[in-house]
Amino acid sequence: MDRIGIFGGSFDPVHLGHLLVAQAAREELDLARLFFVPAAQSPFKPDARPTPAPERLRLLRLALAGETWSEVDDQEIRRGGVSYTIDTVRDYARRFPAAQLFYLIGADHPPQLPEWREADELARMAEFVVLPRPGQADVPFPAPFRGRRLAGFPLGVSSSQVRARVKAGLPIGRLVPEPVAEAIRNNRLYL
Ligand code: ATP
Numbered sequence: 058m059d060r061i062g063i064f065g066g067s068f069d070p071v072h073l074g075h076l077l078v079a080q081a082a083r084e085e086l087d088l089a090r091l092f093f094v095p096a097a098q099s100p101f102k103p104d105a106r107p108t109p110a111p112e113r114l115r116l117l118r119l120a121l122a123g124e125t126w127s128e129v130d131d132q133e134i135r136r137g138g139v140s141y142t143i144d145t146v147r148d149y150a151r152r153f154p155a156a157q158l159f160y161l162i163g164a165d166h167p168p169q170l171p172e173w174r175e176a177d178e179l180a181r182m183a184e185f186v187v188l189p190r191p192g193q194a195d196v197p198f199p200a201p202f203r204g205r206r207l208a209g210f211p212l213g214v215s216s217s218q219v220r221a222r223v224k225a226g227l228p229i230g231r232l233v234p235e236p237v238a239e240a241i242r243n244n245r246l247y248l
Contacts, residue, residue, distance in 0.1 A: 059156040062091035063149060063183070065133070065142060067099050067216060069107050070241060071120045072233045074214040078161070078188040081209035083126055086159050086186065092130040092149075093117055096140035100174075103139075110134040112246060119236040143175040146182050158183040164193035170202045177201060223247035 062082050068075065071093070083091055095113050099105065107113065110131070117129045132148060133140040142160065149158055160183040162170075167187060173179055185204035187196075189211040198204040214232050222229050224247060230238050241247060 059089045059153060060087055060159065061149060061153055061156045062086060062088045062159045062161060062186075063094055063145065064091060064161045065094045065096060065140070065145065067102065067105070067107050068093065068095045068113050068117050069216050070113065070116045070219055070233060070237060070246070072214045072216060072219050074190075074212045076120060076234070077210040077212050078207060079127060081207045082159070082161055082186060085207050085209070088126070088159065091127040093121065093127065094130045094133055094145055097133050097137050098139045100139050100141065108246060112244065116237050116240055119240055120234050122236070141174045143173070143179050146179060150182055159186050160184070161186050161188055163188055164190055164196065167196050167198050167202070167204065171199050220247045
């Protein structure tokens with residue numbers, strides 16, 4: 058049975074923290090494939106106005122270029138509106154009916170899982186995987202959710218930090234892959 062990972066987020070922009078936990082997920086969960094699924098509009102950031110989707114997608118594709126096991130899935134962008142996890146997980150269950158699905162989430166999310174749209178159905182369809190981040194304690198999964206926490210590789214980088222550094226004229230070359238830093242510069246993003 059294939060084991061498939063789904064990594065949702067704003068990816069505004071993708072950074073090395075995302076890529077390191079993605080690698081940990083692949084190794085620790087023995088994933089056949091991992092899909093990065095950028096949100097059109099995150100339900101957790103209702104007031105945020107993300108960078109236009111084509112730019113976020115372009116940066117993600119640059120970050121994942123050459124990877125055989127990970128790819129970008131733009132389905133939430135194509136659907137538009139607020140991006141709900143249940144819609145995306147249902148799509149994966151339809152496309153990969155025999156696969157075991159793993160949905161990656163931040164360490165702050167488990168307590169809120171019962172409030173996610175169609176929570177019972179969601180809990181039945183996927184196992185949830187908490188991504189480690191420095192300074193974040195392990196929290197239990199509320200029933201009926203099943204899950205576990207990855208061990209590697211916590212890195213204290215966030216997209217908001219990358220955006221703030223670009224705005225302040227500070228270098229980001231060690232925080233995002235070089236082709237991503239170059240595209241951010243060339244397209245004058247986050248200024
Ligand atoms: P922002 O700073 O704008 O809130 P972010 O860096 O948290 O963004 P998102 O695109 O919102 O990035 O993150 C997608 C998912 O990846 C979320 O579940 C988030 O918790 C997780 N994540 C982001 N950065 C890291 C990191 N450095 N380590 C572990 N998980 C991370």
